[in-house]
Each structure stands twice: as structure tokens, then as C-alpha cells.
Amino acid sequence: xxxxxxxxxxxxxxxxxxxxxxxxxxxxxxxxxxxxxxxxxxxxxxxxxxxxxxxxxxxxxxxxxxxxxxxxxxxxxxxxxxxxxxxxxxxxxxxxxxxxxxxxxxxxxxxxxxxxxxxxxxxxxxxxxxxxxxxxxxxxxxxxxxxxxxxxxxxxxxxxxxx
Numbered sequence: 001x002x003x004x005x006x007x008x009x010x011x012x013x014x015x016x017x018x019x020x021x022x023x024x025x026x027x028x029x030x031x032x033x034x035x036x037x038x039x040x041x042x043x044x045x046x047x048x049x050x051x052x053x054x055x056x057x058x059x060x061x062x063x064x065x066x067x068x069x070x071x072x073x074x075x076x077x078x079x080x081x082x083x084x085x086x087x088x089x090x091x092x093x094x095x096x097x098x099x100x101x102x103x104x105x106x107x108x109x110x111x112x113x114x115x116x117x118x119x120x121x122x123x124x125x126x127x128x129x130x131x132x133x134x135x136x137x138x139x140x141x142x143x144x145x146x147x148x149x150x151x152x153x154x155x156x157x158x159x160x161x162x163x
Contacts, residue, residue: 002051004103007073009042010051013062014070022059076102076110083113086120088134131155 002010012031016023025043029036040056047054051066062070080098085091105113120130128150132143135155145153 002069005042006046006049006051007069007103009046010062010066010070011073011077013052013060014067014074017061022061024059073102076105079110079114079117080105082117086117086126086130088137128156 009028012028013023016027016031020027025036025039028034028039032039043052043054043060046052046066050063051069053061053063077098080101081094084094084097089097120127128145132145132155136142141154143153143155145156151157
């Protein structure tokens with residue numbers, strides 16, 4: 001199983017390789033703010049473990065094994081980031097938190113998050129309960145809202161009245 005650090009390197013390498021076709025020590029060193037010798041050491045380890053193709057002073061590419069981990073890590077990140085933003089977390093915080101959470105997530109939990117995001121994205125409008133959650137989060141006030149009382153709902157009635 002790949003470590004958190006390995007996943008981060010592979011995800012970053014995949015991103016660079018998609019843009020340039022290859023990556024170099026310098027690319028990772030600049031992005032991560034690391035000493036080139038530290039990156040070289042990690043590249044040697046990733047090469048030994050079969051995640052990358054690396055030769056000293058040469059271009060780096062991912063092996064199929066490395067690509068699989070990079071893409072799976074990116075997928076987890078994207079689902080988590082979108083999930084957090086659906087809940088109302090701002091984009092910057094969602095980005096940072098998704099990056100932290102992606103490494104410890106089980107396949108089962110990822111599947112639930114993925115299905116939730118897909119479910120929410122099926123409609124153009126947010127479900128009423130999610131709008132109520134956001135209102136509750138911002139105000140601390142729980143709203144009882146049914147189709148019969150929707151016109152007086154502080155979340156939905158106000159929207160209707162202001163249109």
C-alpha cells in the first residue's frame with residue numbers, strides 16, 4: 001500500500017506529466033518547496049517500488065502501477081472537494097481539507113461520498129434539506145419546512161418573495 005507521501009508525489013507527477021509529457025526533479029522541487037536532493041531520494045524510492053521510470057538527470061514518467069495510484073488519489077480528492085463544497089465549505093478550505101482526507105479514506109466511504117455527489121448533481125437545484133442545512137449552519141436555527149409551510153419558510157419563502 002502506498003504511503004500518503006507516495007500518493008502526493010504520484011498525483012503531482014501525474015499532473016505535470018499530463019501537461020508536459022514528463023516531469024523532472026526540478027518541477028517537483030519547485031512546486032513542493034523541497035531541496036532537489038530530497039526529491040531525487042524520493043524518486044529513487046518510487047523507482048525501486050515500481051511506481052515511476054527514473055534515470056538520474058532524466059525525465060520521469062509513471063508506470064502503469066504509478067498511474068493507477070495517482071488517478072485513484074486524484075479521484076478521491078475530487079470527490080471529497082466537491083462533497084465539501086456541496087456542504088458549503090469554501091473552495092480554498094475544501095481544497096486543503098480534501099488533500100488531507102484523501103489519504104485515509106476507505107473504499108466504502110469513498111463509494112458513499114461518490115454516490116452522494118452524483119445524487120446531488122443529478123438535479124440543477126439543491127434539495128430543500130441541503131438548503132435547510134446551510135441555513136442551520138449559518139444561523140444555528142433549525143427550520144421545519146414542509147410543502148404546506150414552504151411559503152413561510154425563512155429559506156424558501158424569502159426566496160419566493162424576493163423574486
